[in-house]
Amino acid sequence: MGHETQAGVHAPIEGEQESLVSALEGLVSNTAQHSSSDKLGSSAHNGPYTPAPTSKNEHKSWWSKLASVEGLAQSRLDDLFAEHHLGNWIAIRGTNEKIFESMPIAVRLGMHLLFFGSKATSLLRYNSVEDVLESMSARQGRIYDDASDPEAVLQHVKNFIETYSINLSELAEPDPTKYRTMNDFFYRKLKSDARPIADADNSRIVSSAADCRITVFDNVESATKVWIKGKKFSLAHLVGDANLADRCFPPGSALAIFRLAPADYHRYHHPVGPATVGPIRHEKGEYYTVNPQAVNQNFDVFTANRRDVLLLDWKPSGAQSYTVAFVAIGALLVGSIGWSAATQGSAVTRGEEAGWFAYGGSTIVAVFPPEAKVKFDQDLIHNSQNALETMVRVGDRIGISEA
CATH class of the missing domain: 2.70.70 (Glucose Permease (Domain IIA))
Incomplete structure (x- = not known):
């Protein structure tokens, strides 16, 4: 069977539903408990603003809890994640390959808020889904524009590079120490020849x-x-x-x-x-x-x-x-x-x-x-x-x- 994600194709069998719900509830509880500070260096361990190896390792730990369900193979787990809003299958152009793209923790939290709103509203003490998402986005903007702690900025940039395997050789500025804020790195520029334009002279x-x-x-x-x-x-x-x-x-x-x-x-x-x-x-x-x-x-x-x-x-x-x-x-x-x-x-x-x-x-x-x-x-x-x-x-x- 292929990796289809249409509703019902990979509906959970007995025992899987409970494991998915328990893991997701644990994820939301952990992710929701972030610091009230707007400083980059104080963002919480495995919080929504932490694209770090710590976060990646926490994901692996959560993933392994699901994998421990008897008979739940890796391919089956990926299909269930796709079915339950925790990731997507992506085609690699020019090949027959597909990869499973798991969501970052903050996006998984957002999905939980969207589809399990009443429960999440009570948990996070916000009046509505829109309130919590706007609050998270506004606070994130302040954190990632914070240049007050260069050491924290550099650590987050390095963690981001490691977590997402960023290719520094194609960057216009490959030195991580040269970025003042996390956002400066996030919307980094590439070298002029890093992305060739297909058939550049053809206006059609x-x-x-x-x-x-x-x-x-x-x-x-x-x-x-x-x-x-x-x-x-x-x-x-x-x-x-x-x-x-x-x-x-x-x-x-x-x-x-x-x-x-x-x-x-x-x-x-x-x-x-x-x-x-x-x-x-x-x-x-x-x-x-x-x-x-x-x-x-x-x-x-x-x-x-x-x-x-x-x-x-x-x-x-x-x-x-x-x-x-x-x-x-x-x-x-x-x-x-x-x-x-x-x-x-x-x-x-x-x-x-x-x-x-x-x-x-x-x-x-x-x-x-x-x-x-x-x-x-x-x-x-x-x-x-x-x-x-x-x-x-x-x-x-x-x-x-x-x-």
Whole structure:
């Protein structure tokens, strides 16, 4: 049997459900007891703000408790984690390989809050799920911008490098001691040649906006059947303007969804060009996790979260221009969205840096109008139609305009 994650395929057998619930309750109890300090050096042992070997070892310990259930093989455990919102299967492009991506502790806590809200509300003494997620995100922002203790910053940077196996050789600044804050390292820059742009001279190519896990859909109807299950999702809600959606993104518009995880390079790049930058809309919202396990539920993550909507006028053939929406979506533990090449009226090229996310994982959604005739690459379409994300990097080709 493959590693399907559809509901019911890997429903727990007798004894497994209790083990999952007990482990998750223990995780929430441990994670919730964090320090009230906003200093980086005082963030709690295995707390939501600690991407460290300690945290990784705690995860292994928790994992091993589940593995001790009689007859529970590793592959079975991965399937159960996927079924119960604790991780996702990801396809590695160009291979037949899949990897299981376990969620960071803070995201697992967020998922618990989303799907077991009443219990978690009482446990954490907050009035609502939204309150606790906003509080966590705001506090995280202060902690990861804290430069008052250089030794603590350096230790956290080193722990982050070890935990997520960051390749220092591709960084513009490979020396960990040169980063003033944890966020400075989190949205670190890469060397100019670290992410080659596929077929850079071909203006029809669409490339990945980020180092990420991608899903693509030829139209919104397909996306909502397979991937985005929130009842209120629509392009009008996503871009925050019904008139704009009606005018520029009618039925048949294509979507590319780029999900970044904490380990990823967190600067994002223009997926098309040459293009002229239009206005940016700032949409207020919540701080829900954008993990697939939330997106795949009846939960309006993309249209409920805080997000910025940038419009691009793209000329794939050098003549006719098409409006592309580039939507940067904040999420759990992502307190800020920054723009570096988004001045209205300026010209940008495909692969040029567009902006960055502060600490956490987040998502970009690019929307292409039907007349641009964007055709996504077949391997990405196949995986997406099977509810499977594919690992890609900045500049990788993901499709082409046939207009």
